[in-house]
Amino acid sequence: MRKNRIISRATLVDFWKKHPKAEIPLSAWYWDAKKSFWTEPKIIRERYRSADFFPGNRVVFNVGGNNYRIIVKMEYKFGGVFIRFVGTHSEYDRIDATTI
Numbered sequence: 001m002r003k004n005r006i007i008s009r010a011t012l013v014d015f016w017k018k019h020p021k022a023e024i025p026l027s028a029w030y031w032d033a034k035k036s037f038w039t040e041p042k043i044i045r046e047r048y049r050s051a052d053f054f055p056g057n058r059v060v061f062n063v064g065g066n067n068y069r070i071i072v073k074m075e076y077k078f079g080g081v082f083i084r085f086v087g088t089h090s091e092y093d094r095i096d097a098t099t100i
Helices: 009-018 020-035 041-047
Strands: 005-007 052-054 058-063 068-075 080-088
Touching (some): 005 020, 009 020, 009 080, 020 058, 020 068, 041 052
Parallel strands (some): 005 080
Antiparallel strands (some): 052 058, 058 068
């Protein structure tokens, strides 16, 4: 069975070192994403109903009770999940998810 390839876990680790409360929810998201194989947005939506989808295969995940955001760029053909941003809700509000 094929699985997603997350690039890169280190981005998550760096964030939770600065925000220790984020470790459990970000780690849970990572392991769930890693064991999955997302070939289209519909599959993500089935698991993450609050996910937002943007042009350029960008997906925003609300993590940790809506306290944190993860923006990824998906490469659906081979299950590539490229982490482009990890931040708090307020940090997310200051960026443009379509260009990051």
